[in-house]
Amino acid sequence: SKAPTAREVIIITCLCYGGSLRGEFVHDDVWAIVNNPDVRPGTPLRWAVFTNDFWGKGLADSTSHKSYRPLCVLSFRLNIFLTGMNTFYFHAVNVILHCLVTLVLMYTCHKTVFKSRGLAFVTALLFAVHPVHTEAVAGIVGRADVLACLLFLLAFLSYNRSLDRDCAGQCFPATASPFFLMLSLFLGTCAMLVKETGVTVFGVCLVYDLFSLSHKQDKSSNEAIHPHGPRQPGSSQPTSQPAHPHRESRKQRFPHKEAWGTCHSPLPPEPKNSGFPVSPRAVWALMRCLTASSNRNFLLALRPFLKRAILVISYVTVILYFRLWIMGGTMPLFSEQDNPASFSPYILTRFLTYSYLLAFNVWLLLAPITLCYDWQVGSIPLVETIWDVRNLATVLLAIVMGLLSLHCMAAFKRLEHKEVLAGLLFLVFPFIPASNLFFRVGFVVAERVLYMPSMGYCILFVHGLSKLYAGLSRCGATSLMVSMALLLLLFSWKTVKQNEIWLSRESLFRSGVQTLPHNAKVHYNYANFLKDQGRNKEAIYHYRTALKLYPRHASALNNLGTLTKDTAEAKMYYQRALQLHPHHNRALFNLGNLLKSQxxxxxxxxxxxxSIKYGPDFADAYSSLASLLAEEERFQEAEEIYQAGIKNCPDSSDLHNNYAVFLVDSGSPEKAVTHYQQAIQLSPSHHVAVVNLGRLYRSLGENSMAEEWYKRALQVARTAEVLSPLGALYYNTGRHKEALEVYREAVALQPSQRELRLALAQVLAVMGQTKEAEKMTSRILLEEPRCLECYRLLSAIHGKQEHHGKVGRVLSRPLCRVSIEKGVNQTVYSPVAAERGTLEEQARENSTQCKMHTLRKTFPHTRARPQI
Known part of the structure; x- marks a missing residue:
């Protein structure tokens, strides 16, 4: 029955991709969702989503990727609105969409391609488990491909539904339902707004209409065209009679068989036992059809199709013009490492490489053995001569595609094997935008762009399998079925293993290095991950490996400079990066910070x-420049830089936080509150801004508000840096017991920090636990004998214990004598004053650390903007 078949497909699909539900945001997901101002939570939904690219940058920007996918972006927004940033639900939506695509593909094959429901089921099953789909389904960004494919199929079905099924006497059926035709245009447009390849559905519909829908007839109707051979001179044109009268008793989808007898001249007799695989009679019929433009009857019969074609072509022209207009009339700019062949100065190299890449993509569909998330920078060497053995794969592909095309033309009149036509259309048309045929693309090979074309591959594969099955003996047919079952199991196993690779950044980037060790890009990405994890030695190794494979990798040089302890060497790396890429804003930023430190x-x-000029959306450059100007007391210029940064990067929480710090130092605490709150709204987990806002309220005397914000910061990050100001607040407001608990926890989290242990010792001394305070202070002095604050506290503790001799011995130390001479002894004998003063110093020091959190760190170019 139909229902169990659908259930089986869903169950198998979910078993293959269920493991992806545990996945994180990886690779392009970080740029398209986490760092995308049009998507991330806390940012209001703006009209900019319809003028920005897929990654949140304005389409008119010269550095934009020009990928216009607003409906996919809105689907991410809906995900966040319903379930937040929980990756489980992002992946669940992708898996559900893949199930829907598989079911709709099965329905499409059953209704328009295969006569057998079983073949449609096998096609859907092969599509469901194919390993090449893992990137599109397990990678959240791949939703663009999956959702576009679903809309592609629905648009195709709507177009078919719009045609008249009862159009007797016409060569081409009329448009019976304008609603479904308009629905097809709408769904195709939505597919394009999800991903650019969706627009190819209109080409598929028109060609399928011309070669299949408009000439759909069974084998018997071909005989009815001229059942008695060539017409004798002087005889009248015979009226064709149906070979199967019982078929005429019910409505046929396209009952227009008789029309062909009046539209065309009689066909030559078809010779028997011809060794030529394409029927000459069928070719003659095709040529007569294509050259009958002078025949008025044919033009009249062609009119319904022409009306549809003119409508669709005009509509596609309009939406493509809109697409070009919204891009600012410019194409995206890519680098040599994105698509090396397109930068070759030799036409032959470009032609041979592009042609080979077509064969390589077909091979990935046939044998998805080696799969990788990134095929750039050396993964596939250029084909530079005709003697390259890889050209044999290109020639073989050309021969196969040519034979399949001839097969389709031969079946034009009889329309046998329309499965080949459907398979070719679904395979070729969706791949055209990625073929470099009309414009340069930003990748060498991308597995997720094969999601849509793989439908055609599955149709052709199953059709060939069915023909092979029909010609085999019973034993051979059984062996073929067993082999197909084993292939499906093998594909399923490979898909499950690929899902494990896509679970985390580490597993994904490590797999790239293992799969394509000669690919500089995968070494670069893995090095970025290692750097983020603090594994700097390993990161340096992979950066250097990337540079060995691709010495012109400016970003690898820049990032290597950030990990180098030797400032001279770091400066050399930055300068080399700028020699290769003078507009590399991250290298300019890092070199500027290095000179600033000097x-x-x-x-x-x-x-x-x-750096700001070449990266106007790089918020950290504004912060660094403004802080430098403020240090030089050029406050007006610093103010202008901050305001320019807020204008160009309104969604940068770090920039709002740093501007608020500047406003506090400038004596504008009220404005500072606004920007701290804006930073927190943009990034609720920005604990630095939360702590700074608490400190601001503390300085304004609003202790309850300060305590509230400190506690809120602890909910985000329970670290020693957050606990410390809360402990200082409790201490300075006389809540010593609570201060003691907070400082004990802070010291447990970060036992090596001297200031925290000293603060804990002070609280212990105030609470009368002088022995423990003395031991702790003495241990600090053993580690750091020149700690003046420790001597001050120790003398205060001895004074509280009334051990005046010990106080004298402490004060007799050379360091203390120097301090006494400078007047520090005024606070030595006052334990409360000493403790409070030290705590205030420690609080101020922590405040400075928090303020500079986003100013001191370097921002290497972690990865290039995604190209798919």
Missing amino acids: EKTEEAIVLLKE
């Missing part, structure tokens, strides 16, 4: 301004 202020300012 007090080469003017040079640093110039470089930071250049």
Whole structure:
């Protein structure tokens, strides 16, 4: 029955992709969702989603990727609105969409391709478990391909539904339902707004209409065209009679068989036992049809199709013009490492490489053995001569595609094997945008762009399997079925293993290095991950490996500089990166910060301004430049830089936080509150901004508000840096017991930090636990004998214990004598004053650390903007 078949497909699909539900945001997901201002939570839904690219950058920007997919972006927004940033539900939606695509493909094959429901089921099953789909389904960004494919199929079905099924006497059926035709245009447009390849559905519909729907007839109707051979001179045109009268008793989808007898001249007799695989009689019929434009009857019969074609072509022209207009009339700019062949100065190299890449993509569909998330930078060497053995694969592909095309033309009149036509259309048309045929694309090979074309591959594969099955003996047919079952099991196993690779950044990037060790890009990405994890030695190794494989990798040089402890060496890396890429805004930023640390202020300012010029959306460059100007007391310029940064990067929580710090130092605490709150709204987990807002309220004397914000920061990050200001608040407001608990926890989290242990010792001393305070202070002095604050506290503890001799011995130390001479002894004998003063110093120091959190860190170019 039909229902169990659908259930089986859903169950098998879910078994293959159920493991992906545990996955994280990986690879392009980070850019398209986590860092995308049009998607991430806390940002309001704006009209900019319809003017920005897939990654949140304005389409008119020269650095934009030009990938216009607003409906996919809105689907991410809906995910976040319903379930937040929980990756489980993102992956669940992808798996559900893949199930829907598989079911709709099975329905499409059953209704328009195969006569057997079983063949449609096998096609859907092969599509469901094919390993090449893993990137599209397990990678959240792949939703663009999956959702576009679903809309593609629905648009195709709607177009078919719009045609008249009872159009007797016409060569081409009329449009019976304008509603379904308009629905097809709408769904095709939606497919394009999900991913650009969706627009190819209109080409598939028109060609399928011309070669299949408009000439659909069974084998008997071909005989009815001229059942008695060639017409004798002087005889009248015979009226064809149906070979199967019982078929005429019910409505046929396209009952227009008789029309062909009046539209065309009689066909030559078809010779028997011809060794030529394509019927000459069928070719003659095709040629007569294609050259009958002078025949008025044929033009009249062609009119319904022409009306549809003119409508569809005009509509596609309009939406493509809109697509080009919204891009600012420019194509995206890619680098050599994205698509090396397109930058070759030799036409032959480009032609041979592009042709070979077609064969390579077909091989991935036939034998998905080697799969990788990134095929750039050296993964597939260029084909530079005609003697390259890989050209044999290109020639073989050309021969196979040519034979399949001839097969389709031969079946034009009889329309046998329309499965080949459907398979070719579904295979070829969706791949055209990725073929470099009309414009340069930003990748060498991308597995997820094969999601849509793989439908055609599955149709052709199953059709060939059915023909082979029909010609085999019973034993051979059984062996073939067993082999197919084993192939499906093998594909399923491979898909499950690929899902495990896509679970995390580490597993994905490590698999890339293992699969394509000669690919510089995968070494670069893995090095970025290792750097983020603090595994700097391993990161340096992979950065250097990437540079060996591709010495012109400017971003690898820049990132390597951020990990180098030797400033001279780091400067050399930054300068080399800028020689290769003078507009590399991250290298300009890092070199500017390095010069800033060397007090080469003017040079640093110039470089930071250049970084902003070439990366106007790089918020950290604004922060670094503004802080440098503020240090130089050029406050007006710093204010202008911050305001420009807020204007160009309104969604940067770090920039709002740093601007608020500047406003506090400038004496504008009320404005600072607004920007702290804006930073927290943009990034609720921004604990630095939360702590800073608490400190601001503390400085304004609003202790209850300060405590509230400190506790909120602890919910985000329960770290020593967050606990410390809360402990200081409790101590300075006389809540010593609570201060003691907080400082004990802080010291447990970070036992090596001297300031925290000293603060804990002070609280212990105030609460009368002088012995423990003395032991703790003495241990600190053993580790750091020149700790003046420790001597001050120790003398205060001895004074509280009335051990005046010990106080004298402490004060007799050379360091203390120097301090006494400078007047520090005024606070030594006052334990409360000493403790409070030290705590306030420690609080101020922590405040400075929090303020500079986003200013001190370097921001290497972690990965290039995704190209798919």
